[in-house]
Amino acid sequence: MSLNLATMLHESALADPDKPCVIIDDTTLTYAQVEHMVGLVAGNLLALGLERGAKVAVQLPNMPQFLFAYLGAMRAGLVMVPLNPLLRAPEVAYHLENSDAQVLITGESYAGEAHRGASAVPGVSTYVVDFGGGQRPEGTAAFEELLVPVEAPDIVPTDADDTAVLLYTSGTTGKPKGAELTHFQLFMNCTVAGELFGFRDDDVVIAVLPLFHVFGLSSVLNTAVRFGTTLVLVPRFEPDAVVGAIERHRATVFPGVPTMYVALLGAADAERDLSSLRVGVSGGASLPGEVIRAFEDRFPGTVILEGYGLSETASTATFNVSAERRKVLSVGKPVWGVQVRVVGTDDKPLPPGPCHVGEVVIRGHNVLKSYYKNPEETAEAMRGGWFHTGDLGYTDEDGYLFIVDRKKDLVIRGGYNVYPREVEEVLYDHPAVAEAAVIGRPDERLGEEVVAAVSLSPGHHVTPEDLIGFCRERLAAYKYPREIRVLTELPKGPTGKILKKELR
Template identity: 55%
Template sequence: MLNLAVILRESAEARPAAPALIHNGATMTYAELDARSDAVAEGLRARGIHPGDRVALQLPNVPDFPVAYYGILKAGAVVVPLNVLLRAPEVAYQLADSGTRLLITWAGTLADAAKAAAECGLTEVYVAGPAEDPVHPFTDLMAPVTEPVTLYETEPGDTAAIVYTSGTTGRPKGAELTHFQLYMNADIPGRLFTIDPDDVILTVLPLFHVFGMSSAMNIGIRFGACLSLVSRFVPQQVLATIERDRATIFDGVPTMFGALLACPELDRYDTSSLRVCVSGGDSIAATVLDAFEQRFGVPILEGYGMTETASTITFNEGPDERRVYSVGRPVWGVQVQVWDEEDRPLPPGRDHVGELVTRGYHTMRGYHGKPEATAEAFRHGWFHTGDLGYADEDGYLFIVDRKKELVIRGGYNVYPREIEEVLHRHPAVAQAAVVGVPDARLGQEVKAFLVTRPGSDPSADEIIAYCRERLAAYKYPRLVEFRDDLPLSGAGKVLKKLLT
């Protein structure tokens, strides 16, 4: 039996009065977090949620997220974390695809969530946060408890969470992450970070994303550390929170480090409590890494992971063992190889770039309801990441490119095909191609190249507004260029490398 929620129960029993969460200056102890998640577990059971049922969780970084997350797990149900930026059609797809039976959402996302739930025929919707007369407040889901609830006895290979990630087709796929996989991805990386109960982890990475969920929240709870929750990345707010809560660890994506460096009020804040920073989600520019380490006086340790691997695949183990500009070496129990286009291992060396493949405890159970996609991803028993890189003679890995069409905007993965499908539904659009273009602040910006239908003359603003209504805020294109035609290959495919 291994229910992931055991990490909370053990920390609560070891240090009940210790702070587990800080949000806007208010503290929740481990005993309180354990008890409140117990109340959620009892409430779910009282409402007919059975082990294995899906419960969707659409919340920003507020205390209600871990309260609900561990409560769902304690009941033996499966967490389906949803991005708070998704619009109604996107939410509806993920609710229906996962088979969600109950949704916990945030007041700020209620409008789209309610539309999505109605489309799916989902009536069990609970709302956290300050809402105007919500039908079902989140507090109504909590049942009274007088003693710690018994954790449902899940098997290590049972699904704990279904986290959606788009593939190269742009259609979201639900990666089934197991209790054992998530436990190990909290335990092993946490030991590498040397996390201890005195640490305060500045948690601004979204908890609905696997990086924040696994590499911040689960790691922190596993080792009894304190999570300092920040709901939205604003440089001044992050810096002020580091100073107020004496944060020792900051996990971020490269654009966050650049934004903190560029903050005009940086010198006003005391960040001397930081002892280490962790960067993931994309390769960090060498200039940003060097400048940040010099200015803040702490190392940035890079790692590499994916949703399908519950975050960590490789990591630089510490300031003395790291290889700057690499994403480190495989963590304990994980194997990584570099394969050519014929699925043959390549030798180490900068001249031997290929696809990174991996296997170990860290890989997902599979894509929910998609056996063909799962089989393709696990060819020859190895998970194919779709990312290109090489290894040096000492086993350190270097990422040189991402999936061919992937755009990483401010740390969020944006898949052009999904946007192109929306654009093609516009009556004035005959052809559409979406690419990422360099952006000094976000790393990449989304740009759409369009060929319009005869007699149509839409404006760029009209196209952008059309997409904004149908896509999450981080996905829709900010740049639109109209062309008479798009460059095509002999096979009729758009040559995106010619579009800039």
Template identity: 45%
Template sequence: MINLASLLEDSARNHPERDALVLESRHITYEQANAEANRVANLLKERGVARGDKVALCCPNIPEFAIIYYGALKTGAVVVPLNVMLKEDELAYHLRDSEACVFFCFEGTEELPTGREGWAAFERTSSTEHFFVVTAHPDSPTPLSDAESFASAIADQPGEFDSVATEPDDTAVILYTSGTTGRPKGAELTHANTMMNAIASNRLFGSSPATDVHVVALPLFHTFGATVQLHAGFSMAATLLLVRRFDPRDVIHLLEHEDVTFFAGVPTMWWGLLNALSEEVDVDRIARNLRIGVSGGASLPMAILEEVEQRLGVRILEGYGLSETSPVVTFSQPGQRNPPGSIGKPIWGVEVKLVDQAWRETSEKDAVGEIAVKGHNVMKGYHRRPEATAEVMRDGWFRTGDLARRDSDGYYYIVDRSKDLIIRGGYNVYPRELEEVIISHPEVSLVAVVGVPHESHGEEVKAFVVRQRDSTLTEQDLISWCKERIANYKYPRLVQFVDSLPMTATGKILKRELTAQAP
């Protein structure tokens, strides 16, 4: 028997007075967090929630996210985390598809009215029986007059609960993929999937009980933040400093004034931190405390990795994973000089191979193939989608859709997403490779390369570029510069300067939006 909620319960038993969750002036100890999660579990049990039922949770990085998440796990229920940026129709779809019987939804703001969108979705979803609105502060009145307040609902519930004993293969969480093609699919991750991945992460990072302090800027509704920081952190009684929404200046302030040992982010977050390092910032203090820097979610440009090491004194560990793999698959090796651009080697308990479309393994050195994964981290399958599951899983192996190569020492290098591959005049062009070159230009701050339709070549290569402040770089200047450094068949013929790049709530660049707006 195994339940992911034991991660919190064990730390509450051994380190009851240590801060678990911190948000601005709110400090919640492990003992308090566990008691609050018990109140949530008692509320759900009172409302008829049983082992295997689905509980949807749409909430930003506030303490209530973790408390509700672990409270649902204690009952044996399945947590369905939802992106706070989803709209009414999208939320209604996720509630119906996941078969959620309970919906905890953040009140939102004027700019992002999550609560209103969630309530409207709930009212049109007959299968979801209970709705609780979560306010930004526990003592705030609910802005939705017809909705039940989460704080009021748990106020009189007991602070003790005997957690349900679940099997390792029971589903703990359903994570919805981004849905770049068709409707989003829910990846079912088990208690064993997530727990083993969290333990493997701590093993990799050399984490010790009750020592680490995390800045949690990654959204906890996303698999990266949930496993690498929430679950792995809770299992080691780490203190999690929550950030509602990533702002590089706010994060720099935390790094400068708190004893932060651990920061994880997507590449655009690291890029933002570097740009926020003004002369007034006590960089030495940050560097003294920062033990681990982690990047994932997308390929990290070498220019950013090198600048972080130079200015903050920490070598970023770059990892790779997906929602379907809990998420961590490979990681750089701490204490070793990993090859530039590598995503490392498979983590403990995980196997990786490169395959072609027919599942045949590619064995030649540096040959490009699709990453396939096998191990404790691979999902059970897609919720209620056996055909979609069969398309990507065979004999315990899961094919990721990501293209990579492997060197003779066993290190893997992401080439690109198979769907991002550009085919120009019959030649394969990998955007990731071009982005690495372009971002090395001294006047380029950020870049995304996409393929756009072309009458004779099929696709043409286009670069969307954010210039450095006060840059006078022109489109033709950059194209000429690229032509000198990149093969003739793949350098970008089209360059468009932009003030910013569209991103997801998790900080990934939305290339499909760039493709859609490209002429």
């Protein structure tokens, strides 16, 4: 069966070519204009000699060029590899090399770091989007070279099971793994999710969630294009800017993570008009019930619906479908075509109830194809045909899922996933560090803050500030620890394993 995600844009452009597709600041692009730019990018990528299935890394914030690059790669039958703009050069190099990317599209503000990473990987061509007034590193090309007039190619036929997006997510090993998400998987996810909460073609959606993240890519961008709605791009979350965008463009849908809802409550006073909002979609972490109630009291007519998913499930696995059917503190019930179970250590289903907490496992059209070039991790995660999430939860008698903890020691800082092992490996690279453990500390503003505890090698001395600086040079800004405690010895169990529970 042939299926290409770029078909969603094409069909929406056919249905209403003059309808606004993307708005950013004072610029509005119609569906016809976006499809034209996507066609140019597709044609120029193919002119580079890229063959079907070749990888194109896109490292951009929420801006129209992200859409041009992403959907252009789809139209050309290529695979998009989204990268966080905050990645440092060694991280960029790892992702490019592991994914076999041949092209990197990045932004001017961080092009120096990105190009240093790309230069370490043979055969990668770097294209830089001009943000205004900066300089491109020597050896890179301007993104405009991908927009030169060419005959736009037809949508390249791809099989439904072909990989469309290679999305990197860390695991217990600490090294990011590339989750292969297919055209069919991503199409089904945005279609089912959009129908669940009644996406309308007259909706205006705030896109402040990073589009390089699965939530922003699948649940926001793909869903908006699939249903022909208008996206208002906000490159960076600043409460006043988001409130202003909602007011100015009469936005109806706001997808966000819990920390964003908390911040908006503090920024939107009685004089701000958010009456256009009809639905808020929350994910990424548990949303406290008091925040839901406070937000809906402050903005009557708005309903916040919470869901659950992972990169490996193309974003959505469960969802609360309406105010009448939701259960506060639950992440809802499985979406259409998806099965969710809670299993014990023997992988057998557990009965419902909060006294039966186990690992959440998932199967359905939304589950990843595989981890790229990693058959061992794929086999381990897909034991018995179910994707093992590493999250702990339980179901109630009605089939609603409640997430209670994470089997993995994941830290969620401001909506970004920070995997302790990755940070620990950087700390272990410091000659003074003998042992290291990274945990999350509750934080009122960010949800969690990254904290490390270390013990030092004999004869060495280093300050916490020095170690923080060491990490800051090697990790993205959201990953490095803001607090490091130097201990004589880290607590350990009988087998010598560091006891993070004791540290907490």
